[in-house]
Amino acid sequence: MTSFRKPKIQRKNEPLNDLGLARVDYEGAMSTLCAGCGHDSVTACLTKAFFELSIDPAKAVKVSGIGCSSKTTNYFLNDAHGANTVHGRMPSVATGAIAANSNLIYLGLSGDGDSLSIGLGQMAHAMRRNVNMLYMLENNGVYGLTKGQFSASADLGSLPKKGAPNEYPAIDPVALALSVGATFIGRSFSGDRKQLVPLIKAGLKHKGFALIDVISPCVSFNDHKGSTKSYAHTYEYYHQAVHADYVPPTDEIKASYDEGDVMPIELHDGGIIQLRKLDQNYDPRDRAAAFQKVMDSKATQEIVTGLLYIDETQPDMHEIQKMEDRPLNEIPYSELNPGAEKLKALQGAFR
Amino acid sequence: MKPTDTSDPDYFHKVVDCQWACPAHTPVPAYIRLIAQGRYSEAYLLNRESNVFPGILGRVCDRPCEPACRRTRVDEEPVAICRLKRVAADHRGDITDQLPKKPENTNGKRIALIGAGPASFTVANDLAPMGYECTIFEKLDKPGGLMRSNIPAFRLPEDVLMEELDYILNMGVDLKLGSPVASMQALLKEDWDAVFVGTGAPKGKDLEIPGRQDAANIHIGIDWLESVAFEHTKAIGKQVLIIGVGNTAMDCCRTSLRLGASSVKVMARKPREFFKASDWELEDAEEENVEIIVNHSPKAFVHENGKLTGMVFEQIEYDLNLAGAITGQRVTADVMIPCDDVILAIGQENAFPWIEEDAGIEFDKWDVPVIDKVTFESTKRGVFFGGDAAFGPENIIWAVEHGHQAAISIHNHCEGRVLTERTPDEMALKSAKMGMMEWRYSNAYDDAPRRKMRHVELVERFKKLDTEVELGFSAEQIATEVERCLNCDVHTVFEAPLCTECDACIDVCPVECLAITPVAENEDALRGALSASENGNGQSLYVSSELPLSGRVMIKDENICLHCGLCAERCPTAAWDMQEGILQIHYADDQAGSPKA
Numbered sequence: 001m002t003s004f005r006k007p008k009i010q011r012k013n014e015p016l017n018d019l020g021l022a023r024v025d026y027e028g029a030m031s032t033l034c035a036g037c038g039h040d041s042v043t044a045c046l047t048k049a050f051f052e053l054s055i056d057p058a059k060a061v062k063v064s065g066i067g068c069s070s071k072t073t074n075y076f077l078n079d080a081h082g083a084n085t086v087h088g089r090m091p092s093v094a095t096g097a098i099a100a101n102s103n104l105i106y107l108g109l110s111g112d113g114d115s116l117s118i119g120l121g122q123m124a125h126a127m128r129r130n131v132n133m134l135y136m137l138e139n140n141g142v143y144g145l146t147k148g149q150f151s152a153s154a155d156l157g158s159l160p161k162k163g164a165p166n167e168y169p170a171i172d173p174v175a176l177a178l179s180v181g182a183t184f185i186g187r188s189f190s191g192d193r194k195q196l197v198p199l200i201k202a203g204l205k206h207k208g209f210a211l212i213d214v215i216s217p218c219v220s221f222n223d224h225k226g227s228t229k230s231y232a233h234t235y236e237y238y239h240q241a242v243h244a245d246y247v248p249p250t251d252e253i254k255a256s257y258d259e260g261d262v263m264p265i266e267l268h269d270g271g272i273i274q275l276r277k278l279d280q281n282y283d284p285r286d287r288a289a290a291f292q293k294v295m296d297s298k299a300t301q302e303i304v305t306g307l308l309y310i311d312e313t314q315p316d317m318h319e320i321q322k323m324e325d326r327p328l329n330e331i332p333y334s335e336l337n338p339g340a341e342k343l344k345a346l347q348g349a350f351r
Numbered sequence: 352m353k354p355t356d357t358s359d360p361d362y363f364h365k366v367v368d369c370q371w372a373c374p375a376h377t378p379v380p381a382y383i384r385l386i387a388q389g390r391y392s393e394a395y396l397l398n399r400e401s402n403v404f405p406g407i408l409g410r411v412c413d414r415p416c417e418p419a420c421r422r423t424r425v426d427e428e429p430v431a432i433c434r435l436k437r438v439a440a441d442h443r444g445d446i447t448d449q450l451p452k453k454p455e456n457t458n459g460k461r462i463a464l465i466g467a468g469p470a471s472f473t474v475a476n477d478l479a480p481m482g483y484e485c486t487i488f489e490k491l492d493k494p495g496g497l498m499r500s501n502i503p504a505f506r507l508p509e510d511v512l513m514e515e516l517d518y519i520l521n522m523g524v525d526l527k528l529g530s531p532v533a534s535m536q537a538l539l540k541e542d543w544d545a546v547f548v549g550t551g552a553p554k555g556k557d558l559e560i561p562g563r564q565d566a567a568n569i570h571i572g573i574d575w576l577e578s579v580a581f582e583h584t585k586a587i588g589k590q591v592l593i594i595g596v597g598n599t600a601m602d603c604c605r606t607s608l609r610l611g612a613s614s615v616k617v618m619a620r621k622p623r624e625f626f627k628a629s630d631w632e633l634e635d636a637e638e639e640n641v642e643i644i645v646n647h648s649p650k651a652f653v654h655e656n657g658k659l660t661g662m663v664f665e666q667i668e669y670d671l672n673l674a675g676a677i678t679g680q681r682v683t684a685d686v687m688i689p690c691d692d693v694i695l696a697i698g699q700e701n702a703f704p705w706i707e708e709d710a711g712i713e714f715d716k717w718d719v720p721v722i723d724k725v726t727f728e729s730t731k732r733g734v735f736f737g738g739d740a741a742f743g744p745e746n747i748i749w750a751v752e753h754g755h756q757a758a759i760s761i762h763n764h765c766e767g768r769v770l771t772e773r774t775p776d777e778m779a780l781k782s783a784k785m786g787m788m789e790w791r792y793s794n795a796y797d798d799a800p801r802r803k804m805r806h807v808e809l810v811e812r813f814k815k816l817d818t819e820v821e822l823g824f825s826a827e828q829i830a831t832e833v834e835r836c837l838n839c840d841v842h843t844v845f846e847a848p849l850c851t852e853c854d855a856c857i858d859v860c861p862v863e864c865l866a867i868t869p870v871a872e873n874e875d876a877l878r879g880a881l882s883a884s885e886n887g888n889g890q891s892l893y894v895s896s897e898l899p900l901s902g903r904v905m906i907k908d909e910n911i912c913l914h915c916g917l918c919a920e921r922c923p924t925a926a927w928d929m930q931e932g933i934l935q936i937h938y939a940d941d942q943a944g945s946p947k948a
């Protein structure tokens with residue numbers, strides 16, 4: 001028989017994670033994206049990060065909008081919760097879900113069209129509220145699913161496969177996130193799993209809104225000469241500024257790096273993000289500096305990557321709103337709905 | 352590290368673990384695909400090219416291919432390669448007109464082959480159709496060597512054996528039965544262009560311990576099996592002890608049960624993990640209620656009034672280290688075990704009482720002839736050895752391979768060429784892609800467990816000495832077992848200049864055997880980039896040339912690849928392709944520069 005489903009195979013000496021689960025337990029349905037699509041690599045990196053962090057798949061929630069990128073929720077973590085929502089509306093659905101149950105791990109999956117074109121307002125407000133989730137923006141500069149129209153992240157002057165060059169300036173999600181209050185902002189490339197996997201792990205462990213803008217080339221509609229989101233262009237202008245590694249609370253931190261080289265940032269769970277600065281003078285805790293760096297890179301066309309900004313001190317939406325820690329479905333009905341008498345009394349108090 | 356040179360025919364050959372492990376390099380996955388398509392005759396003929404005796408070997412081959420099978424890296428048991436070979440033989444049509452034929456004219460060169468075992472028969476198979484006049488001299492009254500005289504008919508029926516020997520005899524080979532060669536000197540004086548010695552390792556080892564000389568009921572295993580095969584021995588006592596736990600012991604114990612023994616014990620000196628017998632032979636014996644007793648070392652035979660009554664054994668306790676090697680041992684007790692007969696199955700040796708010291712053939716200090724490992728020539732020009740006679744007891748498939756190699760040498764010798772001038776193997780690759788999501792082989796991984804051979808009921812099989820125990824595979828078993836083969840001969844072939852480093856292949860690979868990584872000095876550094884490098888089974892690490900975009904390299908661990916083709920299917924630029932590798936082995940009739948008969 002010929003078949004193109006990836007078989008679930010465990011090699012004989014394959015390691016299991018702390019939950020006793022194997023790599024295949026984190027996989028999903030076979031991808032139906034074009035062969036070579038960057039999104040599949042992001043999926044693989046997510047699979048690996050969840051496996052390595054030993055996150056129970058049933059404790060994870062995948063939320064997405066519409067697009068090739070948004071379809072990828074189906075291709076990993078089969079046992080997780082999930083919702084493919086409406087185009088551009090994933091951030092609101094995620095915000096609502098987190099309000100109802102803050103004990104799960106939230107992962108938003110979106111594209112540049114879904115987030116920056118139709119969904120720009122939604123995304124901006126989720127960042128402003130510092131909603132506790134990891135938001136993956138799989139950025140290919142086009143609407144892949146609808147056959148390659150330019151999206152809001154397409155660079156000015158970038159050439160389409162056929163037709164006229166793009167005439168509008170690009171919205172840079174990193175610059176946007178810096179300006180509206182996201183507390184963990186990274187950029188990466190689907191072709192660099194060494195950088196992306198640890199960055200995803202750190203983003204999942206960060207408390208608050210974590211954005212990772214992943215350059216994820218569309219092989220079918222935006223991988224040609226003249227495109228600024230192609231594999232070739234990305235490899236050429238790729239620049240690593242900061243490398244982030246997540247170190248769990250239990251692991252002893254290796255003191256092998258020189259002071260100054262490595263910057264440890266303590267997280268709420270007691271774990272640590274170790275930042276290895278490849279650009280010596282760059283401080284990813286300085287929002288203004290980060291903004292400067294991103295703006296400067298525009299001139300050189302450099303694609304600056306890594307964990308570009310982090311602030312662990314800000315309260316997230318849950319804390320700001322003093323929300324209930326227990327999931328709503330675990331609260332007894334009588335407590336959720338104390339009855340008409342209690343309501344009357346409450347209303348009376350406001351008179 | 353330098354990029355891998357995949358143009359070396361051995362590179363992809365080695366990836367096909369079973370074929371590489373087979374002494375005769377039988378193209379296993381290729382014949383399994385033919386079986387899957389119901390093309391049994393073609394599967395048989397393809398087998399026959401390399402291993403000459405598919406019907407025989409499909410039953411009793413030592414099957415070195417199976418422990419090597421790639422499947423064992425993800426599944427409990429290997430593909431039933433040997434059983435499928437029998438399927439090809441069982442279901443083949445009449446293939447006689449497709450066999451090599453007796454030539455119209457001979458070339459006038461006369462070859463003497465001594466011993467009618469698989470080694471001599473293979474030489475004849477290769478040379479007779481080319482026009483050589485082959486004469487086989489056999490001591491016994493029946494041909495086949497140990498396949499006839501020692502391998503019991505309940506494992507290898509006589510008609511299966513004879514049919515495949517007849518194919519070769521019909522090529523115009525002269526078989527002289529009951530014709531022992533008594534003197535090498537005399538033979539060499541006759542007018543032969545070359546002599547091949549395929550006389551096997553005919554001497555069973557004896558056990559010189561107290562009481563050995565005093566009784567009639569102590570037998571040498573291989574002699575006893577021969578006398579059973581030729582119906583000189585028709586019965587044995589009720590209680591039988593077999594000394595030794597190799598494959599000969601397994602045939603002795605099972606034969607005893609068929610000659611009237613009711614209790615058979617196989618006595619082993621060491622623990623089970625040190626047994627020489629193959630797992631399946633042990634299983635088959637135990638299924639017949641043979642008792643295998645470990646840690647008993649023979650000490651003496653016991654007699655009463657000139658009749659054997661039992662044997663005394665030293666019971667031994669072993670110390671094993673973590674690696675499982677014996678580091679110490681001590682005797683804990685002496686035990687007497689009663690018996691009526693004892694069969695000694697503790698090994699075989701070469702013996703050439705008929706080769707005179709001054710025949711010009713050199714023997715080493717262990718009385719083993721000095722034979723060239725490539726040409727199989729002895730120290731006397733024109734005299735070749737093969738099979739068990741060459742390097743001591745092996746098995747049928749080695750005898751066949753020796754036969755092929757000796758045939759090339761004999762041909763070179765008769766043509767007056769240097770013996771070592773041998774045409775090397777070649778590897779031809781052809782793409783298996785038929786279209787989008789369509790390959791010329793069954794790429795899907797089927798997780799079915801190995802099919803179990805059906806056996807004749809216990810009561811039934813003991814009624815006659817020659818009732819074949821194994822029934823062959825049913826249609827369902829065939830259909831399932833062929834799908835277990837991973838098609839390791841459909842190779843992953845990489846074209847570095849085409850790769851855009853999109854990682855699709857890496858992501859889809861179900862066993863994580865690919866990576867793209869910066870160039871490194873040595874293999875260990877490269878392997879570090881793989882999430883799953885197992886570095887085992889002697890398989891290589893493939894290293895590509897530098898990739899166009901980043902200058903990094905693609906690496907692949909050949910050890911764990913399942914040949915599922917998903918990398919090639921998902922690659923947008925066809926940088927990976929699946930290509931069927933066809934190994935061309937050149938036999939005697941296909942040597943460069945030699946006139947074809």
Ligand SMILES: Cc1cc2nc3c(=O)[nH]c(=O)nc-3n(C[C@H](O)[C@H](O)[C@H](O)COP(=O)(O)OP(=O)(O)OC[C@H]3O[C@@H](n4cnc5c(N)ncnc54)[C@H](O)[C@@H]3O)c2cc1C
Pocket residue numbers: 411412413465466467468469470471488489490491495496497498501502530531532533549550551552553573576598599602705737738739740744745746747748750
């Ligand atoms: C009990 C037993 C079971 C075995 N089971 C298996 C098995 O299941 N699978 C497997 O692969 N292998 C098995 N083997 C091993 C296998 O049979 C041999 O390795 C193989 O037959 C060797 O082939 P050969 O051509 O070298 O010699 P042989 O098969 O030994 O043939 C040599 C022939 O030469 C004849 N001969 C000897 N001297 C002279 C002379 N001077 N003149 C004329 N003729 C002579 C002998 O009579 C004999 O017929 C078994 C061996 C034994 C003993």
Ligand SMILES: Cc1ncc(C[n+]2csc(CCOP(=O)(O)OP(=O)(O)O)c2C)c(N)n1
Pocket residue numbers: 066067068069070087110111112113114115118138140142143144145146151218
């Ligand atoms: C409300 C609405 N408007 C338009 C569409 C059509 N549509 C589907 S996907 C898509 C763009 C997706 O682009 P992106 O988020 O970048 O995903 P990609 O396919 O590139 O990964 C559009 C415009 C839609 N499904 N719904």
Ligand code: SF4
Pocket residue numbers: 032033034036037038039068069140144145217218219220221
């Ligand atoms: S159209 Fe583009 S984005 Fe969509 S699957 Fe194909 S390559 Fe990926």
Ligand code: SF4
Pocket residue numbers: 843856859860861862863864865907911912913914915916917918919
């Ligand atoms: S054929 Fe390709 S995808 Fe399949 S196991 Fe081998 S390398 Fe991996």
Ligand code: SF4
Pocket residue numbers: 036849850851852853854855856857918921922923924925926927
């Ligand atoms: S899928 Fe093809 S193009 Fe992509 S990395 Fe693999 S070999 Fe290269």
Ligand SMILES: [Mg+2]
Pocket residue numbers: 067111112113138139140141142143144151
């Ligand atoms: Mg897009």
